[in-house]
Amino acid sequence: xxxxxxxxxxxxxxxxxxxxxxxxxxxxxxxxxxxxxxxxxxxxxxxxxxxxxxxxxxxxxxxxxxxxxxxxxxxxxxxxxxxxxxxxxxxxxxxxxxxxxxxxxxxxxxxxxxxxxxxxxxxxxxxxxxxxxxxxxxxxxxxxxxxxxxxxxxxxxxxxxxxxxxxxxxxxxxxxxxxxxxxxxxxxxxxxxxxxxxxxxxxxxxxxxxxxxxxxxxxxxxxxxxxxxxxxxxxxxxxxxxxxxxxxxxxxxxxxxxxxxxxxxxxxxxxxxxxxxxxxxxxxxxxxxxxxxxxxxxxxxxxxxxxxxxxxxxxxxxxxxxxxxxxxxxxxxxxxxxxxxxxxxxxxxxxxxxxxxxxxxxxxxxxxxxxxxxxxxxxxxxxxxxxxxxxxxxxxxxxxxxxxxxxxxxxxxxxxxxxxxxxxxxxxxxxxxxx
Numbered sequence: 001x002x003x004x005x006x007x008x009x010x011x012x013x014x015x016x017x018x019x020x021x022x023x024x025x026x027x028x029x030x031x032x033x034x035x036x037x038x039x040x041x042x043x044x045x046x047x048x049x050x051x052x053x054x055x056x057x058x059x060x061x062x063x064x065x066x067x068x069x070x071x072x073x074x075x076x077x078x079x080x081x082x083x084x085x086x087x088x089x090x091x092x093x094x095x096x097x098x099x100x101x102x103x104x105x106x107x108x109x110x111x112x113x114x115x116x117x118x119x120x121x122x123x124x125x126x127x128x129x130x131x132x133x134x135x136x137x138x139x140x141x142x143x144x145x146x147x148x149x150x151x152x153x154x155x156x157x158x159x160x161x162x163x164x165x166x167x168x169x170x171x172x173x174x175x176x177x178x179x180x181x182x183x184x185x186x187x188x189x190x191x192x193x194x195x196x197x198x199x200x201x202x203x204x205x206x207x208x209x210x211x212x213x214x215x216x217x218x219x220x221x222x223x224x225x226x227x228x229x230x231x232x233x234x235x236x237x238x239x240x241x242x243x244x245x246x247x248x249x250x251x252x253x254x255x256x257x258x259x260x261x262x263x264x265x266x267x268x269x270x271x272x273x274x275x276x277x278x279x280x281x282x283x284x285x286x287x288x289x290x291x292x293x294x295x296x297x298x299x300x301x302x303x304x305x306x307x308x309x310x311x312x313x314x315x316x317x318x319x320x321x322x323x324x325x326x327x328x329x330x331x332x333x334x335x336x337x338x339x340x341x342x343x344x345x346x347x348x349x350x351x352x353x354x355x356x357x358x359x360x361x362x363x364x365x366x367x368x369x370x371x372x373x374x375x376x377x378x379x380x381x382x383x384x385x386x387x388x389x390x391x392x393x394x395x396x397x398x399x400x401x402x403x404x405x406x407x408x409x410x411x412x413x414x415x416x417x418x419x420x421x422x423x424x425x426x427x428x429x430x431x432x433x434x435x
Contacts, residue, residue, distance in 0.1 A: 051077035051124035053132030056087035071106035079116035132238035158246035161408040170374030182373035189353035201362035204324030218312035240286030243409035251307035268296035394429030
């Protein structure tokens, strides 16, 4: 039975969440199978044409991993809102000796502007989506309409309206047998997979509580120029505007939230949070917070305690702990302790989660199988948005309330000028309403 946003199916069970790496939801397809108007036979050696939408650092990293994942792939198109990151990405990828012969992006396949993604999709078989998160729903919908396999960076939306759109698109991708590989890359790290497997196998007993922390320093800011409109300024500095990034709990801390949900094998039903701006109070930091503390509650009463912040000069900590009736698992460190017994993952060979996910992605395309990460990438994004909305409003919120929320952060128009959108001010807990 297909899943819906309000009624997750067995795809979000413990077993499927653990499988969320290379073998996620794989189902055999008939051969040949059709995509992008072309037929590819599983196991064949046809050239796969790759396009990148969003040419920033994460985007060019994804393109590099894609080109290293298969001998017969070629980057044939680039798209970005602005020409500078596109040129930088093309230069970077073209100069890598290990990618010799794999980059062929002439000027007529370098697309710039709000509609650049539409032009890129027409000339590619595989699309990598790595723009700022707000644009993910419309970009992914266009890819599925054109029958393209996709790598989809996290998070997949910044508001409930976006989540509902993405979920519908994921159902359509599933019906078409399209690969949807999520940028929640920890699911593809072998050490994490083994640690989670042991948790699910009962090594630490029943889960009692969980704790996850993502405390880092400050991030980049690209400044401002007199000739930039408000829209251009905000998109160039997208991290600091909730409509574009979803705030740091959604854009960055989603990795941590995804890990504890993966360990639990399900998602929380309630969130209570606090947050604000302690260090980044200047106007240049838009309307996002610089710290969040959230308590997530599961249906069985288990709680997950979440903390994230971006403070320059402060101590950093990225860690996740799952406490059970028999012992404790440190997910980020790949360690488990049960009494005096200590286990640590010691894998052989490379374990690059960024490369692993693309290796799995292209192997699935070649084999005729399907990797479907759609449900957990939506659920983990929703979990992050729950925490943000709880902190912004100062209210305890439920999953059902957030999923049904009328909040839509999209601007009235995508045009170079002033930004007309809801909720551009800094939220005030207890004052900002839940919509």
